[in-house]
Amino acid sequence: DAGVTQSPTHLIKTRGQQVTLRCSPISGHKSVSWYQQVLGQGPQFIFQYYEKEERGRGNFPDRFSARQFPNYSSELNVNALLLGDSALYLCASSLAARGSNEKLFFGSGTQLSVL
Amino acid sequence: AQKVTQAQTEISVVEKEDVTLDCVYETRDTTYYLFWYKQPPSGELVFLIRRNSFDEQNEISGRYSWNFQKSTSSFNFTITASQVVDSAVYFCALSEIYNQGGKLIFGQGTELSVKP
Numbered sequence: 539d540a541g542v543t544q545s546p547t548h549l550i551k552t553r554g555q556q557v558t559l560r561c562s563p564i565s566g567h568k569s570v571s572w573y574q575q576v577l578g579q580g581p582q583f584i585f586q587y588y589e590k591e592e593r594g595r596g597n598f599p600d601r602f603s604a605r606q607f608p609n610y611s612s613e614l615n616v617n618a619l620l621l622g623d624s625a626l627y628l629c630a631s632s633l634a635a636r637g638s639n640e641k642l643f644f645g646s647g648t649q650l651s652v653l
Numbered sequence: 654a655q656k657v658t659q660a661q662t663e664i665s666v667v668e669k670e671d672v673t674l675d676c677v678y679e680t681r682d683t684t685y686y687l688f689w690y691k692q693p694p695s696g697e698l699v700f701l702i703r704r705n706s707f708d709e710q711n712e713i714s715g716r717y718s719w720n721f722q723k724s725t726s727s728f729n730f731t732i733t734a735s736q737v738v739d740s741a742v743y744f745c746a747l748s749e750i751y752n753q754g755g756k757l758i759f760g761q762g763t764e765l766s767v768k769p
Contacts, residue, residue, distance in 0.1 A: 581757075582759075628698065
């Protein structure tokens with residue numbers, strides 16, 4: 539079975555531009571979460587979506603938005619890019635039965651560079 | 654507020670040495686989950702273990718072992734007889750009991766380098 543897939547793997551943008559990152563969860567997984575990992579730091583939670591609804595949001599500005607599609611894939615959008623948005627963006631999926639706190643399965647990420 | 658601290662930024666050992674990675678957490682929740690993930694150079698985080706706050710029994714899995722002490726809010730991870738393939742960044746993480754599987758609070762990570 540395929541794992542969590544993310545596209546593109548690398549992306550270079552300039553300040554002020556907009557970017558869309560894509561994620562396909564493991565088949566059967568209904569929850570998708572997004573994390574930002576700045577070089578040398580741990581991942582920071584951005585969003586969680588379950589059954590197409592936002593179930594959690596981290597401390598990120600409104601320039602960050604996301605959505606989940608009927609097939610459970612997800613997109614993360616970032617508007618008005620800043621240099622500080624340069625990071626590895628990780629997507630994770632899980633079955634997400636409430637209260638289970640089962641493990642997350644992560645993709646290899648999209649490396650975003652903002653120049 | 655929840656917080657995870659991994660005080661060791663980098664550790665370097667020689668193959669076959671034992672190594673312990675420290676993790677200290679803060680939470681006001683009485684029930685919570687703790688995790689360890691491994692991040693090899695390829696980038697994806699790989700799940701290693703999950704423990705809930707009700708279960709303080711320590712665990713051994715092959716060369717890996719975990720020491721959970723609620724009294725000191727610590728969840729340390731030991732690799733016995735380390736191997737070069739263990740070289741990676743290791744993250745400790747914390748989540749609330751009713752989390753729907755998405756939000757983890759990660760520590761800063763410990764980069765382990767195992768030299769031959």
